[in-house]
Amino acid sequence: MKKLIQLISVVFLFPIALPYALAGDQIAEGKEIAFDRKKGNCLACHVIDDGELPGKMGPPLSQMQKMYPDKSKLRDQIWDATTKNPLTAMPPFGRHRMLTEQEIDKVVDYIYSL
């Protein structure tokens, strides 16, 4: 069914709908990665969205667009939080290759949508 919709989008609505459909997927995948205990496991330390059993070592992640007008700064924080705060508890997801560059992009898009 999903495939069919995508096919229809590609064929008929390409210029308008496709970018939106992709962005939606990217955000949904980003959420999955962020919540997955074996991937981002961001909920261990942050209250996020509807995530269950969140920890509170870091601040709640909401309104991130306001917090980070420059999206690349948000990416930097997730890639290696120690550059901003050498004593941070937050793991360096990019520097220690806990997430791939593509996965980080997806997480950034998800967090940015909150």
Added chain:
Amino acid sequence: MKGLTYLSIVLFGALAVNASSYADPQSDNEMIREYFDDRLPDVALEDYINGVYAIDENARLQWEDIEEFPPYEDGVDQGQELFETAFANGKSYADCFPNGGIGIKQDYPKFDQETGQIVTLELAINQCRTTHGEQALAYGKGELAYVSAYMAFTSRDKLINVTVPNDPRAQAAYEAGKKMFYARRGQLNMACATCHVNNAGNQLRADILSPALGHTSHFPVFRFKWDDIGTLQRRYAGCNKQIRAKPFKLQSVTYRNLEYFHTHMSNGLAINGPGSRK
């Protein structure tokens, strides 16, 4: 708050900037007490031995209920039986320790002049066995943990008294343990201190992080997750795995040095082992 950040920088910075110079263990202890006094002002010094239950009122009430029927009682009884049973050569544990092994846990780990290494109580238990022709026991859990739990039980209320004698090898062991405690490790890039100093009292998922001060007082510990009694170094391995770092071998030099520093930190606090934790 600024003071706290400053102290963290001092604690970490001291290592980063000047890892080779020897800081006096006594001033380390004073510094860590001041730090926790600022960070957790509601916790009385004597109460640090209760770990997370010194911070979380709800968890404490549940825990006090559990302690009415201590889950470690069987283990302590087994430990006493093992402790009092003679080895094949007729000797027993009592022959290997000062005061017949009763009420001495507070003095461990100890620096051993002869080998120049740190001897934990668990290591000494196995040394006693091999000296008398018995097989060494596995570290971490089982019979060794029961014997250790019994010995801790006989030491309750004694004050932890780990000494760093004026010997460069003892000081080097202390420093190595300290470095291990503050060094970031593993894929998650965290030090013991990241969780148990800088974030003590903060919530990681469903867990409130306990302060390192008082950590060692109640080991070995009965953990519901283990459904058994386990040693302090078993817990070290667990915390190392948690941050996706390769754990060290139990009773390796690295873990013994860590236990030396980690226990010295709690000097003056009371032994209350074995404890129970979730």
